Amino acid sequence: MLSKTIVAISRCIKSPEIVPFTHGLVMTLRNYAAISSKIIPEKEDRSFIDLNTEKLCTHVCVNYLLDGGEDPKILPDSEYPQWLFELRLEGKKQLEDLDPEVDGWLYWREYRLRQLRQIRRIEKLKQKFINLQESPTMRKSGYRGKKASLYEI
Secondary structure, three states: OHHHHHHHHHHHHHOOEEEEOOOOOEEEEOOOOOOOOOOOOOOOOOOOOOOOHHHHHHEOOOOOOOOOOOOOEOOOHHHOOHHHHOOOOOOOOOHHHOOHHHHOHHHHHHHHHHHHHHHHHHHHHHHHOHHHOOOHHHHHHOOOOOOHHHOOO
16 A cells, blocks of 8 residues: 555656545645746846046936937026026925925924824834733732832832
């Protein structure tokens, strides 16, 4: 009987089928596909750095290939809209630097985000020390904290 089971197991390695065992147990063996070892060629880096200083001073050199076109020329400042020069390029302002009258919704959004961060921080602390709060074992032991004796009358 054992030799039949071994033969059945060896057949199952090639194709999935049910294997009978001597004690009435049934086991199904499956074969999974092997991981393919395809070699994927790396993409060719087609970007380039233009070192021509004459062109760098007069054109906007973009770092991607254009379809047969040239890079756009740099125009004088009067040709560009005024809002382009008024853009803030530095990072976000802190809540302390914002004014609710001037910045409006930016102030209130930052205020709400700070509130949410504070709430999350408090919830983490509650979960961290939850076993010490109102625990029956702590009540039985009489432990009220490290410096509880300072507050007793």
